[in-house]
Amino acid sequence: AQKVTQAQTEISVVEKEDVTLDCVYETRDTTYYLFWYKQPPSGELVFLIRRNSFDEQNEISGRYSWNFQKSTSSFNFTITASQVVDSAVYFCALSEGDSNYQLIWGAGTKLIIKP
Amino acid sequence: DAGVIQSPRHEVTEMGQEVTLRCKPISGHDYLFWYRQTMMRGLELLIYFNNNVPIDDSGMPEDRFSAKMPNASFSTLKIQPSEPRDSAVYFCASSPRNEQYFGPGTRLTVT
Numbered sequence: 001a002q003k004v005t006q007a008q009t010e011i012s013v014v015e016k017e018d019v020t021l022d023c024v025y026e027t028r029d030t031t032y033y034l035f036w037y038k039q040p041p042s043g044e045l046v047f048l049i050r051r052n053s054f055d056e057q058n059e060i061s062g063r064y065s066w067n068f069q070k071s072t073s074s075f076n077f078t079i080t081a082s083q084v085v086d087s088a089v090y091f092c093a094l095s096e097g098d099s100n101y102q103l104i105w106g107a108g109t110k111l112i113i114k115p
Numbered sequence: 116d117a118g119v120i121q122s123p124r125h126e127v128t129e130m131g132q133e134v135t136l137r138c139k140p141i142s143g144h145d146y147l148f149w150y151r152q153t154m155m156r157g158l159e160l161l162i163y164f165n166n167n168v169p170i171d172d173s174g175m176p177e178d179r180f181s182a183k184m185p186n187a188s189f190s191t192l193k194i195q196p197s198e199p200r201d202s203a204v205y206f207c208a209s210s211p212r213n214e215q216y217f218g219p220g221t222r223l224t225v226t
Contacts, residue, residue, distance in 0.1 A: 033213050045206065045217035052213075091158070101146050101210055102171070105158050 003027065004094050006106035013082055014114050021077045021109045023092030029053075033095045034068065034075040035103065040088040051075065079111075087113045117141070119218035121207050127224045133195040136221045139188055140209030148215060149182055149192050150206040158206075164190065197225045 005024045013019045025034065036048040049059060051068050059066045063080045079086050089110045093103040120139040128134055140147050148163040162172040167184045175182070179198070184190040194201055202225050208215040 035214060037217075043204065043222075044219050045208075047214050047216055050214045095213060101213060101215075102160060102163065103215060107157055 003104045004092055004106035006090075006092055006109045008109045009107070010110040010112065012112040012114060015084055016081050018078060018080050019082050019111065019113075021079075021090050021092075021111065023075045023077065023106060025073050025075065025092070025094045027094060027096050029096040031096075031098045035093040035095075036066065036075075036077050037091045037093065038088045039091065039108070040085075045091075048077075082111075082113045084113050084115055087111060119207055119209050119216055121205075121218035121221050123221060124219060125222050125224075127226065128197055129226055130198055131196045132225075133193065134197045134201075134223060134225075136192040136205050136207075136223070138190045138192070138207030138218060140190070140207070141211075141216055142188065144209035144211050144216070146210040146212075146215075147184060147190050148208040148210070149190070150208065151203045152206060152220075153203045161192070194223075197223075199225045201225050 003026045007022055011019060032053045034051045038046045038048055049066055056068050056070060065078045067076045089108045091108045092106040095101060095103050119141055122137045146165050149161040150158055151161055152158045159174055161174045162182045163170055164184045167187060180194055182192045202223055204220045204222050206217050206220045208217045
């Protein structure tokens with residue numbers, strides 16, 4: 001069974017629309033970490049955010065926001081007023097336990113922002 | 116501080132040749148990871164090190180692949196002999212604890 005599910009393979013929106021990327025995870029550990037990474041067309045993988053399992057506060061960074069809900073095992077990512085530069089593949093990832101630093105990756109969501 | 120450095124950025128080689136990919140992690144990071152990314156298989160963890168010691172190499176596809184970390188500032192991933200199916204982007208990442216910081220990747224093409 002997949003431990004990190006990104007059900008949206010590809011999303012296409014017009015610039016300035018808001019868009020939410022879904023991430024659902026599965027773990028038996030009480031301590032775990034969730035991550036989002038961005039991979040733009042240039043190919044590098046860029047770390048966006050880390051959230052630990054004990055901190056359910058939502059996070060906002062500029063136009064980016066993250067909604068962590070343990071009740072639904074979800075860690076969704078919203079881009080407000082999307083821009084063409086947001087076009088990328090976005091990966092959600094999970095690490096389990098307090099000293100296990102391997103990441104379990106979702107398959108990624110390709111986000112296309114049309115001008 | 117400089118990010119993770121990988122070299123070469125692009126490598127084209129013929130089947131059967133030896134390929135060596137290089138990585139310099141971010142100073143102070145205890146963990147180093149090697150990944151491979153292809154369209155078919157996505158992002159795969161090959162091996163990771165903690166304090167220069169290999170911890171888990173279960174992702175290394177075959178004996179043709181080997182990785183070393185002789186010191187805290189350098190690691191290599193070697194493929195010998197290379198095959199066309201090894202064509203992929205190879206990423207190195209380093210980590211202080213949880214989040215991983217990736218290098219720009221090496222795009223390997225084996226003809």
